[in-house]
Each structure stands twice: as C-alpha cells, then as structure tokens.
Amino acid sequence: MRAEIIVIGSELLLGESIDTNGPWIAEHLRQIGIDCHFKAVVGDNLDNIANTFTLALSRADIVLSTGGLGPTQDDISKDGLAKALGKPLVFDERLAERIAEKFAERGRNMSENNLRQAYYPEGAKVLATHPGTAPGIHYTISNDAGDKQIFLMPGVPSEMKLMMSESIIPFLLNLLPNPEQVFTRTMKCWGLPESDIAEKLKTINDELDHAHNPKLAYLASGINGIKVKLSSKNRTLAEADQLIDPYKARIVEILGDYIFGYDEDSMESVVASLLETAGLTLALYETFSAGLVSSRLNELTDSTPYFKGAVINHDSNNIFTKLQDTAEYFGADIALNVSEVTRTERNITLALNLYHGDTQLTKEITIPSFSLGQTRRFSVINLLNQLRLYLQKRP
C-alpha cells in the first residue's frame, strides 16, 4: 500500500513555518510498513487543494492531509476534498452539538464560524473526537481495484498526533494483510567517528545485509552521539527483541565503553543516574563551557539531588585549586571543568578536568574549531562523557 501526504496551509508556502507534521506522519506510516511516495504542500486555495487530492488519489491508496480544518474562512480542506470527489458538503446537527458542547465545557463563546466545522463531504465519516475542536474526516472510495482511504487531520501537531495514534494507525493496521511494525533498539555512542564504528561492525553488517532482518543503520546526531540502530519488522515487540537481542549483545561486546546509552538515554540522563547510583554529588567550575553544562544538567527535571551548583568564570588559572574550592563551596564530591589548551585555525584542544578528592584527572581532546557555540556544545558532551567513563570504571 502506497501513501501520500498533503500538507495544507499558505504559511508553509510563504516560508513562515516549517512542516514537521509531514515527517512525523511519514515516520509513523513507515513503522507499520506503509511507504510514502510523495508529499505535497499546498496553500489555502480551493482549486489547488482539490487538484492535489485528485492527483494523490490517482497514485496512492492512502491519502492523509493535515491542516485547514479550523473554523476560519481560509480553512477549506474539506471544501477541497468535496470538490475533488464531486460531493456536496453536508451539515451534521450532532457534530454541531458536540462542537457547541466543547465550547461550553471550556466556558468559551462559540462564534458562528465555529459551526463551519460541522460540515463534511457527503459520505465521509467523522473520526472519534479528540481534545481539539476540529473533527478529523475519513472517506473511503471503493471500487473494483480495491479501496482507497482518505484522512483529513488538523494541523495542530498535538491534535494530529493523537488522531494518528488513536484512530488512523489502528485502522490502517487492521487493513494490512500481515500487520507488522518496525521496532528499533538504539545504541548511542561517543568517542569514535561513524566510519570507525562501521569498520568495527563490518562483519555484523555483512551478515545482516544478507539476512535483511533485523537491519543495521548508523545515524550521526551531532552532540547527541552516533546512533547505531537495529530495527526489525515484526508483529510484536517480543518477536522483534528475539531477533534483535543476539546482534545487540555482539555490538555491545564490540563497541564496549563507546556506548554511553540506549534508546531514550541522553548523556545527561546517563551521568545523572550513575551519580545517583554511586551516591555522589557534582559541582561545576565552568570556564570554556560558560554555563552550558549547568543549563544542560538542569534541564533534567530531577537534577537537584546530585547537582549542587556551579561557578561560571572566565578565569581558568589553577584549575584544580578552583575545582577544589568549588566542590567545598557547594559541598559536592566531584567537580568538573573544561578549559582551552591550544587553538589553531582548524582545531582546538580542550582539557577535560575532573576533581574528586585525591583523584585529579585531565584528559585532552582535540576537536574541530567550529563556531564558538558549537565548539562549546561539543565540549559539554565530551566533559560529561569523561565523567561517565570515570564513574563506570570505579570499583
């Protein structure tokens, strides 16, 4: 089954906003094995919307649109679909009541315009209601060659996602003769370039190229590390894990300490849980990183217990004395710092400094000299990785 996505809204053709709905929809279709062959972005123009639906229906089995279901005059996705289908728009009393109720529940006034949302193309079904007031639309075209399914969803991402997850994906899974989903296990690496990781995993890669299931993929994600992904198409997660687990174990064995986390882990969350497990607390003396480590750690909502505080200063003299002072000031066990050692036009060498009572460690790394902001972000992940390795190697 082939799908096509239609994103509706003039703001997208004016360059005022960027479409993130389309990629989300495409990814979630792919997870259930449905390929998307085209995405069209069209403005709030009746003929253009109608023509885009007609074209999509000529070449896809499933057409999903997002946007243009709101109450204002330029929300005309349903009008466009009705025109493409040659159907009239009909008014649904029950739907109108439901919309009125939503406004009443929220204590908001409903304008006449809101009743535009109670119209839909004749023969369409209204999708189960969700928090938003814009009802989704489902239309089925049946003919000898099989059915085609059309779904109209709102453009508000949270409403679209809920409608996809709770109504459309389950419906589509039911249509599939052999419903399978793509399950993925991710290993997150730091400290090796992507090409070296690929080299180390060459044997496994060759085996899997031959076997096809699971698949192995690499995704460089900047300062979030390099993701090594094993993905498998199966009916259940348990089935997928059975296929994935032996390869995962081999990869973990090969990459060892370069793997800092799995799936939803971030470098910050890994460091946080290692500190918690070890019962250790942390302070920072930030020079080169200029407050960025603190703000990253503080983005973890529960960072308070282990992260005691930081001093941000430009002075990078006597780092270990400063680290000791900082640790004592905040009553923390470990203090961290990243400082600049040397800089050329192309590269910058940084010292990752760790103080833990009698232990004083420095590891130097050389990284490309990007923009200041980017070099700082790289320094942060390297500093936290140094702390991770230190904590993981403690007896």
Add this chain to the structure above:
Amino acid sequence: MRAEIIVIGSELLLGESIDTNGPWIAEHLRQIGIDCHFKAVVGDNLDNIANTFTLALSRADIVLSTGGLGPTQDDISKDGLAKALGKPLVFDERLAERIAEKFAERGRNMSENNLRQAYYPEGAKVLATHPGTAPGIHYTISNDAGDKQIFLMPGVPSEMKLMMSESIIPFLLNLLPNPEQVFTRTMKCWGLPESDIAEKLKTINDELDHAHNPKLAYLASGINGIKVKLSSKNRTLAEADQLIDPYKARIVEILGDYIFGYDEDSMESVVASLLETAGLTLALYETFSAGLVSSRLNELTDSTPYFKGAVINHDSNNIFTKLQDTAEYFGADIALNVSEVTRTERNITLALNLYHGDTQLTKEITIPSFSLGQTRRFSVINLLNQLRLYLQKRP
C-alpha cells in the same frame, strides 16, 4: 510569475529529516514578489522525480529543485529532469576538470562516482560554481507562451542558499518587468500580549489596511518577543524607508518602552550594548534560571568584557545578600537573579531581583506554568528585560 518548489530526497519521505530548504526558498522568492503555489517532496526514484518535474512545468513558470545533485547512485535529480524533458544527459569535460580541481585543492581523493556530477541534461547551463562540488543546473524552455525557467540546486543548505542569493535571485530579478523586493523593518516588543499591541496600533492598522503599502504584521516569537513588522515592496531600500519611516516613528511613540530592539537585535544583544555604553559589568546568581541566563549571555561572542561570571545554586534564601556576595566575588557592578515566589497549577510568580550597590529592586511577574524548561526560558527573557528597563531609565 508562479513558482513551484521540488524537494528531492527519500530521507524526507521517511520522516528522517525535516525540510527547511523549501521554506527558505519560498521566503526569498516572496521577497522579490514571486509567489510559490506548490511544493512537492519526492524520493530518489527516477519516474517519480520526472513526473514531478512534468507536473510542475505544466502549472508554474519557475521550477526550483533542491537535493539529489551529489555524487552517489541515489542522486538522480538531473536524470529525472532529463527524462521529463526528453533530453539525454551529456558529459562536460570542462566541468569534470573543474570538479577534479576542487578535489585537488582540498587534497582529497576523487572517486569515479564524483564524475557523475559532470553530466547534465543537454541544453542546460551550469550555474556559476560555488564552494560545494555539486554544480547547479539552469534550463530554459522557450515557447510561444513565454519562457519557463528550471533551476536544480544541491540539498546542502549553505550551498543552496549561496546559489540562490548569488545566481538565481539576480537572474530572476532581471526577468521581472518591474523588479521590486520586500523590505521589512521590525520592532521587537516585550511585556504586552499581542492582542494589546494590536489594540494600541488599531488606528495605524486601519490606515494601512486601506493604503496597502507598507503592510503591518504581528508575529509572536515566543521568548524572542512579539515582532511588529512594517514591510514595503520597493525597488530600493531607500524608497522603502521613505514609506516605512513615518509609520515606524508613530509606532515607536505608541509602544515606547515595550520595544526592546529592532531588526536583528535580541534581548541579550540589547542588554550587552546598554551595559557597554554605561560602562557597567554584570554578575549572576542563578537559582530558578539554573545557568540559562549565563549560557544565553555567553552565546554573544564578545560577552567577556561586561559579563563577569555567575554562581549557580539551588539556595534562594537571602537573595540580596547573595547578590552582593556574587557581585563582590566577581568584581561586578550589577548582580541579577530570578527566584520563584509562588506556584499554582496554572501560574508561577517569579521575582526578578536586581542589585546595584544601594539600589535593590524586585519586580514580580506572573506567567503561565509551562514545562520547567519553558518557564525557565521565559524567566530569562523577563529578567533581562528588567535589566534593560533599569539601564534605559538611568539618568
């Protein structure tokens, strides 16, 4: 003239990446008065690319594609265009030499694959070379109804932008009978909701709705404030300013202190230059804001002279004592802090604290209680705005 954008790359249909090139191209076409009616996203499939070009050429005067010009087997945009045009791909010796030279200059090995980039559809022109190795393509179709222009650009954003700015936009401006661009002057506001700003500017808005040029628009930009934009279509910036300036002066008069900056200003850059002008230095004692103010200020590359340092601590007792200690520790004139006062399910009240020797100010603000990260970001902009108002009102 109508334009259509084609974005080529399977990764965009797999949900793995988000198209930011399309919006950028659309915005820059709009600035020279060219409307974009459709954008199509298509994968690396020869027939699908060819069909997408054919369709675009049937309804647009200018077709611009991005992506699929690289050296690998799945870069087939030129093949797709050649198929749509019914032209063969031809090999260009000179282009091949130029590509080989680029590799030599960089001391990199060139593989046979790289010579794929020396092919283009017969009759096409190669766009002036730019830093990347992927040459852009320009093809003109002439017929009785007038010319159609086709441009193929690489997908790497920096290369695409350079090609647009230096080759394609100037070419298109030359085609336009009355070449005009949209010039915009932006006033950035903080402290008033968008609806209140619109209310205050109602008279001017009504006048401009009638006059059409310049246009007035509002754009809420989260923690970057609310942008009030005056834009005008003119041949030169001087002409635009002549139209815009009188309205701008009236808006500045009406909004007064709510305007924190203009055009490229950010709250941070405005505060930085006010501190510099006043010859004052700053330190931070960050509790609620958790290091975020420091990292924002440090993103300004030249923040060192006025920003002395910060202490990040969870302890928010005796704020003014802590602010005084912090100012003394870093040798700074002014110290800032934002702390939490009360919190309900919906709202959070923050105290913006400013210490400057004998001056100790606190201003309380109540903002919606978003996620922790978002509430912190809002606290930062409010804190910096408080400092701005303090510095601007100094005698």
